[in-house]
Amino acid sequence: MTTNxxxxxxxxxxxxxxVDPELGCNIVDLGLVYSxxxxxxxxxxxxxxxxxxxxxxxxxxxxxQQALLSLxxxxxxxxxxxxxxxxxxxxxxxxxxxxxGAGNF
Amino acid sequence: MQVSLPxxxxxNPSPARAAAAGSLLGANAPSIALPLTFTLTGLLALCxxxxxxxxxxxxxxxxxxxxxxIAATHLFVLGWICSVVMGAMYQLVPVALETKLYxxxxxxxxxxxxxxxxxxxxxxxRVWNMKQVGHFGxxxxxxxxxxxxxxxxxxxxxxxxxxxxxxxxATLAWICLAILSGLxxxxxxxAYDSTSSATGAVGVLLGxxxxxxxFLARFNPISTMHAHAHLGGVGFFTMLIxxxxxxxxxxxxxxxxxxxxxxxxxxTLLNAGLAGSFVTxxxxxxxxxxxxxxxxxxxxxYSWEISAILRARKRRALDWGIKYFLTAxxxxxxxxxxxxxxxxxxxPLNTFxxxxxxLYGFLGFIGVIxxxxxxxxxxxxxxxxxxxxxSRQIGRAQVPSLADLYSARLQxxxxxxxxxxxxxxxxxILLSNETEVRIGCGFMALGVTxxxxxxxxxxxxxxxxxxxxxxxxxxxxxKIA
Numbered sequence: 001m002t003t004n005x006x007x008x009x010x011x012x013x014x015x016x017x018x019v020d021p022e023l024g025c026n027i028v029d030l031g032l033v034y035s036x037x038x039x040x041x042x043x044x045x046x047x048x049x050x051x052x053x054x055x056x057x058x059x060x061x062x063x064x065q066q067a068l069l070s071l072x073x074x075x076x077x078x079x080x081x082x083x084x085x086x087x088x089x090x091x092x093x094x095x096x097x098x099x100x101g102a103g104n105f
Numbered sequence: 106m107q108v109s110l111p112x113x114x115x116x117n118p119s120p121a122r123a124a125a126a127g128s129l130l131g132a133n134a135p136s137i138a139l140p141l142t143f144t145l146t147g148l149l150a151l152c153x154x155x156x157x158x159x160x161x162x163x164x165x166x167x168x169x170x171x172x173x174x175i176a177a178t179h180l181f182v183l184g185w186i187c188s189v190v191m192g193a194m195y196q197l198v199p200v201a202l203e204t205k206l207y208x209x210x211x212x213x214x215x216x217x218x219x220x221x222x223x224x225x226x227x228x229x230x231r232v233w234n235m236k237q238v239g240h241f242g243x244x245x246x247x248x249x250x251x252x253x254x255x256x257x258x259x260x261x262x263x264x265x266x267x268x269x270x271x272x273x274x275a276t277l278a279w280i281c282l283a284i285l286s287g288l289x290x291x292x293x294x295x296a297y298d299s300t301s302s303a304t305g306a307v308g309v310l311l312g313x314x315x316x317x318x319x320f321l322a323r324f325n326p327i328s329t330m331h332a333h334a335h336l337g338g339v340g341f342f343t344m345l346i347x348x349x350x351x352x353x354x355x356x357x358x359x360x361x362x363x364x365x366x367x368x369x370x371x372x373t374l375l376n377a378g379l380a381g382s383f384v385t386x387x388x389x390x391x392x393x394x395x396x397x398x399x400x401x402x403x404x405x406x407y408s409w410e411i412s413a414i415l416r417a418r419k420r421r422a423l424d425w426g427i428k429y430f431l432t433a434x435x436x437x438x439x440x441x442x443x444x445x446x447x448x449x450x451x452x453p454l455n456t457f458x459x460x461x462x463x464l465y466g467f468l469g470f471i472g473v474i475x476x477x478x479x480x481x482x483x484x485x486x487x488x489x490x491x492x493x494x495x496s497r498q499i500g501r502a503q504v505p506s507l508a509d510l511y512s513a514r515l516q517x518x519x520x521x522x523x524x525x526x527x528x529x530x531x532x533x534i535l536l537s538n539e540t541e542v543r544i545g546c547g548f549m550a551l552g553v554t555x556x557x558x559x560x561x562x563x564x565x566x567x568x569x570x571x572x573x574x575x576x577x578x579x580x581x582x583x584k585i586a
Contacts (some may be wrong), residue, residue: 016498017194017575018282018499018500018501019499019503019506021491021495021499021504021505021507022357022488022506022507023359023420024506024507024508028577050356050359051356052185053200053201053202053203053352053356054356055197055200055488055492056218056488058496059492059496059499060499062496062499063499063500063501064500065500066499066500067500067501068500070501076151076330089359089419094465098478099150100359100419100420101422102359102419102420102421103423
């Protein structure tokens with residue numbers, strides 16, 4: 001895979017490997033990933049967590065970074081955790097809602 | 106598009122990556138060894154206490170003002186509840202309040218004082234050597250002092266003050282008073298012959314204790330003991346349960362606090378009610394009913410808010426950990442009824458009233474508080490184990506979720522066994538029936554055994570981790586906000 005092949009789809013599929021251990025669902029389908037951008041061999045992800053003060057904060061951020069670094073063609077990965085806008089369950093995909101046992105919104 | 110990571114990376118992390126993972130607990134939390142040490146000590150005390158109750162059911166079947174009851178109570182309260190609560194506070198308070206623990210070193214020292222203090226106290230209560238109880242109590246008190254100082258300095262740095270921080274602060278004040286009143290009660294029961302010869306800080310301490318003891322001797326000793334028990338039971342443990350609920354229940358159920366006003370009201374009423382209760386219990390005043398009702402009102406407002414939080418939750422299914430915790434909250438209702446009955450002015454002081462008092466203490470400490478703690482332990486221990494074993498692997502291999510670390514079947518078995526045992530023991534206490542107390546406690550011991558087995562199962566992950574190569578989930582199109 002060359003640098004040009006690092007697509008948003010590939011990044012999201014990679015981030016689906018990172019599962020919130022409390023909720024048992026990956027961070028993409030939980031709706032925690034706000035944006036991804038690729039600049040050359042560098043990937044930058046902006047994401048949030050379900051709650052401020054989440055004990056998994058560092059682990060999940062680090063896990064996302066490691067997953068991105070494992071993606072072929074990625075030399076640098078930056079994961080920023082933001083709290084604005086705050087996460088809401090309505091941001092979950094249908095798969096995320098099913099995995100967490102959340103209802104519809 | 107499928108993207109899979111090499112399993113080799115999962116099994117053999119490179120040194121650079123492993124080193125980078127060293128701070129994965131975050132800047133705020135202490136190392137997992139600290140809370141785990143407190144927690145495992147607490148669990149050992151709980152198991153010992155349950156075995157003791159099975160072997161000596163007369164502890165619960167007779168009046169509570171004797172050496173065995175007081176020794177067993179302190180084993181449960183200091184050994185089990187305090188150990189777990191303090192360990193959990195070292196872990197959760199910094200994380201939940203987004204600050205950093207002031208000193209992990211102080212916390213380790215506190216553990217040493219705590220262990221020596223409570224083991225010595227329980228033993229000396231059992232042989233009814235009150236002077237040694239006082240000495241070991243001072244050791245425990247030094248530990249509590251370190252704990253309070255550490256927590257106070259931690260709270261000082263909280264960036265955003267909230268209702269949970271307020272409740273945690275209040276607990277620190279109440280535990281100080283609980284320890285001081287306990288030491289004073291112990292001092293009041295023995296003559297300090299050595300006071301005159303002691304010098305320096307020890308002399309000041311003993312002199313102070315003797316003065317307080319002289320003052321406390323004016324009060325009824327049983328009332329003094331009850332007032333002391335309420336400082337610990339309501340001021341430290343119940344206040345903490347109420348305060349942290351407003352952070353943890355929304356976190357675990359994907360909900361949020363529905364009324365900040367209700368949350369503040371519950372904490373305020375609880376503090377005011379406890380302050381009044383302490384004084385009126387000590388003075389045997391008929392006004393204690395009014396303050397008991399104030400505490401009950403606080404718990405009613407708290408239950409109302411928890412109910413609202415749960416109704417608004419987005420995670421419909423409640424796991425067994427939360428069920429344990431919510432059962433504890435539901436048991437606040439019979440406990441409140443008992444509190445009102447026992448506070449009733451002119452209540453006759455007969456054998457049945459004595460058993461009602463036993464039931465009140467038992468339901469409070471072994472029912473409400475223990476069930477709440479077990480529920481939260483099923484959140485805390487998996488977190489600690491997961492952090493210790495899997496946080497370096499996340500993003501590089503498929504790691505188990507927290508729920509995968511223990512057996513839900515054992516949890517369910519433990520829940521029903523404990524609840525059945527609790528119900529049976531409560532009935533047996535009212536009937537003063539030793540055989541039934543033994544049977545009830547046997548069921549509760551079964552419940553505690555399932556907890557221990559599950560804890561063992563969780564700890565086994567340190568030695569035998571479960572790691573799998575990535576397999577991509579089937580999912581719908583992701584939405585990027």
